Amino acid sequence: MARRDGTRRGAVPTDAVPTDAAPSEAVPTGRGPRSRRTRNRNPGLPWVLWIPAGLALALVVLPVVGLLVRTDYARLPELLTSGAALSALRLSLVTALLSTIACVVLGVPLAVVLARARGRGVRLVRAVVLLPLVLPPVVGGLALLFLLGRNGFLGYLLDVVAGVSVPFTTTAVVIAQTFVAMPFLVVSLEGALRGSGQRYELVAATLGARPWTVFRRVTVPLLLPALGSGAVLSFARALGEFGATITFAGSLEGVTRTLPLEVYAQAQADVDSAVALALLLIVVAVVVIAVARPKAFDR
Amino acid sequence: MSLHMDVAVTRGRFTLDVAFDVPAGRVLAVLGPNGSGKSTLLQCLAGLLAPGRGTVTLDRRTLTSVPGVQVPVHDRGIGLLAQDPLLLPHLTVAENVAFGPRSQGVPRVRARAQARAWLKEVDAAEFAHRRPAQLSGGQAQRVAVARALAGGPRALLLDEPLSALDVDAAPAVRGLLRRVLRRRHSRDGQSDDLRSGDGRSGYGHEVTGDRCAVLVTHDPLDALALADDVVVLDAGRIVERGPAKAVLAAPRTPFTARIAGLNLVSGVAAEDGLRGADGRFVAGVPSDDCVVGEPAVAVFAPGAVAVHPPGAPHTGSPRNVVDTRVSSLEPHGAVIRLRTAGEAGEEAGIAADLTPASVAELGLEPGSPVRLEVKAAAVAVHPAVESPSPFPAAEP
Numbered sequence: 001m002a003r004r005d006g007t008r009r010g011a012v013p014t015d016a017v018p019t020d021a022a023p024s025e026a027v028p029t030g031r032g033p034r035s036r037r038t039r040n041r042n043p044g045l046p047w048v049l050w051i052p053a054g055l056a057l058a059l060v061v062l063p064v065v066g067l068l069v070r071t072d073y074a075r076l077p078e079l080l081t082s083g084a085a086l087s088a089l090r091l092s093l094v095t096a097l098l099s100t101i102a103c104v105v106l107g108v109p110l111a112v113v114l115a116r117a118r119g120r121g122v123r124l125v126r127a128v129v130l131l132p133l134v135l136p137p138v139v140g141g142l143a144l145l146f147l148l149g150r151n152g153f154l155g156y157l158l159d160v161v162a163g164v165s166v167p168f169t170t171t172a173v174v175i176a177q178t179f180v181a182m183p184f185l186v187v188s189l190e191g192a193l194r195g196s197g198q199r200y201e202l203v204a205a206t207l208g209a210r211p212w213t214v215f216r217r218v219t220v221p222l223l224l225p226a227l228g229s230g231a232v233l234s235f236a237r238a239l240g241e242f243g244a245t246i247t248f249a250g251s252l253e254g255v256t257r258t259l260p261l262e263v264y265a266q267a268q269a270d271v272d273s274a275v276a277l278a279l280l281l282i283v284v285a286v287v288v289i290a291v292a293r294p295k296a297f298d299r
Numbered sequence: 300m301s302l303h304m305d306v307a308v309t310r311g312r313f314t315l316d317v318a319f320d321v322p323a324g325r326v327l328a329v330l331g332p333n334g335s336g337k338s339t340l341l342q343c344l345a346g347l348l349a350p351g352r353g354t355v356t357l358d359r360r361t362l363t364s365v366p367g368v369q370v371p372v373h374d375r376g377i378g379l380l381a382q383d384p385l386l387l388p389h390l391t392v393a394e395n396v397a398f399g400p401r402s403q404g405v406p407r408v409r410a411r412a413q414a415r416a417w418l419k420e421v422d423a424a425e426f427a428h429r430r431p432a433q434l435s436g437g438q439a440q441r442v443a444v445a446r447a448l449a450g451g452p453r454a455l456l457l458d459e460p461l462s463a464l465d466v467d468a469a470p471a472v473r474g475l476l477r478r479v480l481r482r483r484h485s486r487d488g489q490s491d492d493l494r495s496g497d498g499r500s501g502y503g504h505e506v507t508g509d510r511c512a513v514l515v516t517h518d519p520l521d522a523l524a525l526a527d528d529v530v531v532l533d534a535g536r537i538v539e540r541g542p543a544k545a546v547l548a549a550p551r552t553p554f555t556a557r558i559a560g561l562n563l564v565s566g567v568a569a570e571d572g573l574r575g576a577d578g579r580f581v582a583g584v585p586s587d588d589c590v591v592g593e594p595a596v597a598v599f600a601p602g603a604v605a606v607h608p609p610g611a612p613h614t615g616s617p618r619n620v621v622d623t624r625v626s627s628l629e630p631h632g633a634v635i636r637l638r639t640a641g642e643a644g645e646e647a648g649i650a651a652d653l654t655p656a657s658v659a660e661l662g663l664e665p666g667s668p669v670r671l672e673v674k675a676a677a678v679a680v681h682p683a684v685e686s687p688s689p690f691p692a693a694e695p
Binding site: 199200202203204205206207208209210211213214217218221222224 | 345347371372373374375376377378379381383385387388389398399402403446447450451452456
């Protein structure tokens with residue numbers, strides 16, 4: 001029966017299989033599942049793709065496995081609860097959270113303006129916003145330093161006027177993280193805004209809603225799913241920030257030494273400790289993805 | 300409350316140049332194919348698009364006047380019912396309907412009461428607490444009607460409001476639209492809650508007033524069921540206008556005939572018929588206003604065309620006989636619509652309706668030679684319009 005079905009499947013185009021006949025009792029058993037299977041079969045996935053796809057997966061998974069193998073599990077609790085590790089973890093979580101909030105507060109309006117505003121300048125601005133995505137973080141950190149450092153024009157102003165010095169403070173960590181993480185939020189929000197179009201906004205306006213009401217009651221609620229995934233991406237990016245932070249904020253324990261910086265510092269002194277902290281970062285990242293799974297990862 | 304529009308918009312190589320009036324309480328249908336400028340026209344009315352020239356006035360209030368005035372969308376008092384219901388997915392049905400009143404500053408409790416009343420009006424009261432995702436297409440569109448009217452618009456734009464609905468849902472929504480659009484005065488039945496607005500914006504009027512509406516559609520049935528008057532738009536210009544029934548029953552341009560689903564042959568009026576552009580005589584019944592020698596059109600329904608095999612002897616009463624070839628066969632409701640290749644004066648060829656059984660019996664397929672016959676009594680001859688007719692759309 002199965003073999004006959006197999007040969008028939010080759011001869012009969014799948015379109016010709018009466019799909020609506022499947023639940024009917026008059027149809028021989030086995031036909032329903034078969035038609036379902038033929039429908040689910042991927043129409044054309046070249047087998048060659050499996051090789052690079054497998055390599056790519058190995059590239060992502062194997063280093064993590066290597067880390068897991070290398071971990072000294074006996075010393076793990078002791079290494080993770082050391083004062084330096086705990087303070088780095090706390091600092092990382094706090095600064096990443098603060099920069100995520102900054103990303104949302106500043107990034108949502110920016111994304112809406114970029115997606116909705118018309119004008120020649122908008123395209124240029126969009127390219128500029130993406131700059132931190134392609135810029136090496138170290139360069140970003142240097143740029144921040146020359147803006148807000150003692151010799152930077154804004155930093156000099158702040159120092160003279162308010163007596164505030166930004167570099168090498170926790171604030172500097174948050175600024176550096178926001179700088180590198182914001183494009184992630186803006187890009188995902190802008191994509192969502194463009195995808196959904198302005199039809200709902202238009203209908204709301206024809207009902208008499210002023211632009212601010214439309215933004216508050218239509219644009220933002222419709223944006224919430226994308227905002228969730230964008231915020232998670234930003235948080236993850238901020239958590240892993242290294243280059244811009246070390247350049248702009250330095251590596252002062254308890255003040256600017258976040259988890260990635262602590263991993264780097266320990267890698268020189270105590271490799272076991274570095275590996276344990278790296279494991280901690282991986283766990284935090286996995287938790288972030290699991291708790292607030294971004295839509296982009298679902299599809 | 301009347302709507303007046305006289306605008307010209309140029310977008311690339313396309314130009315829309317239209318002028319019309321919609322008197323208070325009346326519904327104007329704008330008929331036309333894709334690309335004829337229907338959506339540009341709606342965008343101008345809604346305030347999304349500033350025309351290059353012209354004015355839009357509603358109830359003696361200038362909404363658009365170039366240069367200078369362009370009242371923003373939310374302040375125009377023009378509601379929109381689109382093809383898709385576009386109910387806000389994050390709000391319940393009742394909150395959707397209350398959105399308009401709330402946005403215009405109506406207090407929450409009062410807005411909720413208005414929403415309830417409007418939902419009842421469209422027979423959707425039982426859906427009040429559902430989410431839009433839990434509604435069928437027809438139910439959602441009914442709620443969208445309630446929402447549009449709850450906003451208390453002075454004029455309502457309907458953009459193909461039935462075209463996204465399946466065949467089973469469309470008649471019910473058409474009936475509902477007919478009820479709410481064509482009800483002239485209903486001060487008796489309306490509860491006090493169906494009044495909206497606070498008098499500040501363009502929305503501050505009573506629902507019982509004579510709201511006018513513009514219905515954009517490509518379906519002559521919608522135009523006949525819902526509209527008083529029609530304008531037919533082609534390539535950005537109004538090619539025909541008048542009372543809906545008159546225009547669709549007696550189309551004067553090939554274009555309107557195609558929309559109305561009728562055959563049209565243009566030529567010159569003759570005694571007892573029409574002389575086609577190619578010299579062929581079409582026997583028919585001239586209308587009273589036909590003048591022999593003046594441009595005219597002969598109009599007949601596809602159902603009035605009899606199809607015979609090519610060699611069949613010409614017997615019986617039909618006086619119009621033409622030998623031609625089938626160019627296409629398409630299902631058209633319960634019948635098959637046969638089309639022939641266009642010839643001089645016919646533009647789109649002749650359409651004939653026949654049953655699937657006849658198609659099988661005659662062995663018809665594209666390219667088959669056929670003989671078409673039409674009784675003279677089934678052919679109406681009207682004077683043709685060469686240019687947009689001068690009479691205003693409102694006149695009967």
